[in-house]
Amino acid sequence: MFYRESGDFKTSYLQDQQIFPILQDRVFVAVVIAFAFLVVPFLINDYWEKSVLLPVLIWSLAAIGLNILTGYCGQVSLGTGGFMAVGAYASYKFTTAFPELNLFIVVLLSGGVTAMVGILFGLPSLRIKGFYLAVATLASQFFLVWLFNKVPWFYNYSASGQINAPERLIAGIAITGPNAPPWATYLFCLIFVVVFALVAKNLTRGRFGRSWMAIRDMDIAAEIIGVAPLKAKLSAFCISSFYIGIAGALFFLVYLGAVEPTEAFGIDKSFLVLFMIIIGGLGSILGSFIGAAFMFLMPVLIKNILVNGVGWSPDIVAHLILMIVGGLIMFFLIVEPHGLAQLWRVAKEKLRLWPFPH
């Protein structure tokens, strides 16, 4: 009764184009964003920053990136880990080569570099699709990680082969390095996530998004009605890689601080992000957030309960988590192929009709 657009009656273009046409939604999102910006920084401590908030934010960004490619444009990619590595190494090279460069610009530039690499590895998508493409993206995953391992220029010839994030300040406050206060790193990531989530939402509602979805639903038909596959597919690869690159840069600069490519950006990361968007919901920005939070926090929660609570040995719990994750993937694909986001969509429909469902 209350939770609804009053009819389908729009009197201005502005109203017609709102992201959240329902008042309650607008209020809710505004409150969440205000809470995230104004309240959380005062409550945050080291544990919450490193174990919960930062990883969830960064994985959400990566999930949005992959969702643009896989969920909206229908091109399955298993190269997410490799593209995150590109973002991380690009940010490392930029920030060590130009120490004065503002960190925001560094991260954006690394996103840009990753976007270029993404277009390059997206070229095969013009010829092949489906799991043929998935295998082709594996090439990017393994090749890129190998490249960052073997070419010393990328890690500035450091003896360990690792890259370490040097301390960089914004307005006198450390954002990277060991002395960065939790609230600063959190806000830094939050700004990226909020801004780019909005951008993604708008992209997917606009021309680009529609051409991606047309390609996803049936590429030949889309081509016939005048969607250029070259433009649509490559733009999806480009923008998706841009997001993933930013996520990779944040992952390295702000979250981990020190990175070794095979460990941090292995094939398991590609699968993790893929699972996030499957469980969260393919083709949904909200789903990317839910999926990232779920896939990252669920293992942490299970581990906390069973290892610290019940006192089981960690390796048994690790195997149990594998089982649960695998089982959940199958469960979701069978029961709700559209992911957790679909549950929210269904609930919304119900709410609209409430309390007169007939």
Place this chain on the structure above:
Amino acid sequence: MTPDFLNTIEVILNGLMTGVMYSLVALGFVLIFKASGIFNYAQGVMALFAALTLVGFQTGQIPFAHLVNQIFGTQVHHWGSGMNNLIAILLTILVMILFAWLVEKLVLQHLVNQEPIILFMATIGLAFFMEGVGDLMWGADLKTLDVGIPSGGSFWWEDVTRTWVSEGYEYYGMYIDLLDVWAAGIAVLLVTILTLFSQYTKTGRALRAVADDHQAALTVGISLRSIWVIVWSIAGVVALVAGIMWGSKSGVQFSLSLIALKALPVLILGGFTSIPGAIIGGLIIGVGEKLFEFWVGPLIGGATENWFAYVLALFFLMFRPQGLFGERIIERV
């Protein structure tokens, strides 16, 4: 012949052997893909699981011993000294058939008519699930597997090849692992049996019918569900063979499941629907990556085997998306 030339031959031979091992895994993929159109990512984990189960039976481990001990505080590990190789293998085959039945019952049956990519992702989930189950059942430690296949270098071959070298060069003979030779022999045997089975038995004919056209097969009274169980069982047995070979070679451990990833480029080269394609694709990848590592590897830092197969497959796809022997892909709106 100069030692350099002989070394190259040795590299090619070893590449061929490695290729056979890849083919063994790829074979399981092709079987399932032909019959059900499912790209079974879990094939590698099935090999791992089969090998783990075999070792478990051989050494007489109690399944889920770790979990049981953890929950009930007991201290059980083994129920005896283990069992005969043959019995263990037969029991493992039974387990794989049971597994096939369960997969059909619990997963595939509910995913009929879904898009291929959804099914693919479901098998990724299955792979994770099985990995967890396998580790919980038999423990995650590195195990050695020995079913009596000879391994180690062949001295006879070393002696023979030593005489090939030209006068004035020093050469120690070629190294070739007996296990690899056995694997090649078994792979040939396996392909022969599978081909005979699919050509000359009633079930085999039904399998081919399903592979051709699901609907048509249904109308002539072939039960899709039982065919799927049969196919997954066969794939399970193939996985067991692959698991035995890889397990004897490098021990039964988690990395065994990663050979599934290596089988993907093999499939792309050979085509998803062709059994000979899987073998030849495997050989090309095996020889290709060994030669590349041998010739180019030292120049660019080595360890190129990690990615060479994928990049080769990538370039190959550009020119022939359906693979060497695959059926031509025709698309309609």
